[in-house]
Amino acid sequence: MRNIDYKPTVAYLGPEASFTHVAASYLFGTDGLVPQPTIPDCIEAVTAGRVAYAIVPLENALEGSVPMTIDYLFHGSELYINAEISTPIEQHLMVNNCQKDAVSKLDSIQSHPHALAQCHKYLQYHYRRTPLLQTTSTAAAAKYVAENPDLRIAAIGNRLAAEKYNLHIAEENIHDFHFNHTRFVVLSLRKGFLEVEGHQEKPKTTFMVKLPEDDRSGVLHQILSVFAWRKLNLSKIESRPLKTGLGNYFFIIDVLEHEDHPMMQGAMEELAALNCNVRSFGSYYSFEQQPSR
Numbered sequence: 001m002r003n004i005d006y007k008p009t010v011a012y013l014g015p016e017a018s019f020t021h022v023a024a025s026y027l028f029g030t031d032g033l034v035p036q037p038t039i040p041d042c043i044e045a046v047t048a049g050r051v052a053y054a055i056v057p058l059e060n061a062l063e064g065s066v067p068m069t070i071d072y073l074f075h076g077s078e079l080y081i082n083a084e085i086s087t088p089i090e091q092h093l094m095v096n097n098c099q100k101d102a103v104s105k106l107d108s109i110q111s112h113p114h115a116l117a118q119c120h121k122y123l124q125y126h127y128r129r130t131p132l133l134q135t136t137s138t139a140a141a142a143k144y145v146a147e148n149p150d151l152r153i154a155a156i157g158n159r160l161a162a163e164k165y166n167l168h169i170a171e172e173n174i175h176d177f178h179f180n181h182t183r184f185v186v187l188s189l190r191k192g193f194l195e196v197e198g199h200q201e202k203p204k205t206t207f208m209v210k211l212p213e214d215d216r217s218g219v220l221h222q223i224l225s226v227f228a229w230r231k232l233n234l235s236k237i238e239s240r241p242l243k244t245g246l247g248n249y250f251f252i253i254d255v256l257e258h259e260d261h262p263m264m265q266g267a268m269e270e271l272a273a274l275n276c277n278v279r280s281f282g283s284y285y286s287f288e289q290q291p292s293r
């Protein structure tokens with residue numbers, strides 16, 4: 001626990017030794033962490049008040065947004081972002097100790113879809129004909145491999161998972177690109193900073209912006225100028241399907257400023273005047289986890 005003087009309960013995408021577990025332990029310590037089988041379960045646990053916070057993966061440097069998190073957070077949730085943490089991701093291929101000799105003749109390889117995608121070139125080159133199975137998390141795959149010593153299967157996950165589930169690492173660092181980081185968000189029912197030391201200096205604010213329905217030309221340009229002339233720095237803008245019809249999108253916009261800053265208040269008023277529908281997910285600090293070795 002890093003400077004939180006009470007022990008909050010935190011739902012995370014489990015089981016133990018998932019990448020989300022690593023990020024959660026960095027921010028909260030290991031007490032009070034409650035593993036959940038899926039991202040929607042994490043979001044439901046915090047929405048229902050069964051835990052104080054949830055921590056879920058939002059975006060990966062190689063693969064982009066995690067669709068499950070976007071779907072549950074931006075489509076109808078009442079949650080706010082209290083912190084974000086960026087964690088380095090190293091993927092390893094692991095097998096049960098009983099299957100050390102089966103590495104060249106695996107029947108399947110399983111992992112979280114993002115982990116499989118991060119190792120796509122490696123898998124294409126070395127395991128072109130081996131079926132790839134998706135699991136809810138990398139740690140769920142590792143646990144399954146541990147529980148099925150008779151199966152010629154492998155999991156892709158982190159070193160902690162290999163240690164925790166007593167698996168043999170057959171090949172280290174199989175992710176295709178060296179810079180592989182994932183951004184996790186801490187969510188709760190309340191706005192406010194997570195009281196943990198060691199964050200980046202500038203707070204960030206996340207908005208969901210829906211464009212006016214009149215489809216007039218240049219509206220995206222107008223929205224960007226609202227921030228630009230106030231010198232409000234955007235760290236991200238992403239369009240996502242609104243799920244109301246083909247071609248209907250909303251924007252996720254991250255701004256490097258606190259939402260109470262007078263310039264931000266002015267920006268919100270101008271967006272409202274442009275007939276945009278804006279929902280704030282609150283202001284929060286960023287944390288950066290360093291590689292463990």
Ligand SMILES: O=C(O)C(=O)Cc1ccccc1
Nearest residue numbers: 018019020112114137138182
């Ligand atoms: O599956 C996990 O371990 C997770 O925490 C989700 C994830 C998957 C791949 C990269 C980063 C996070």
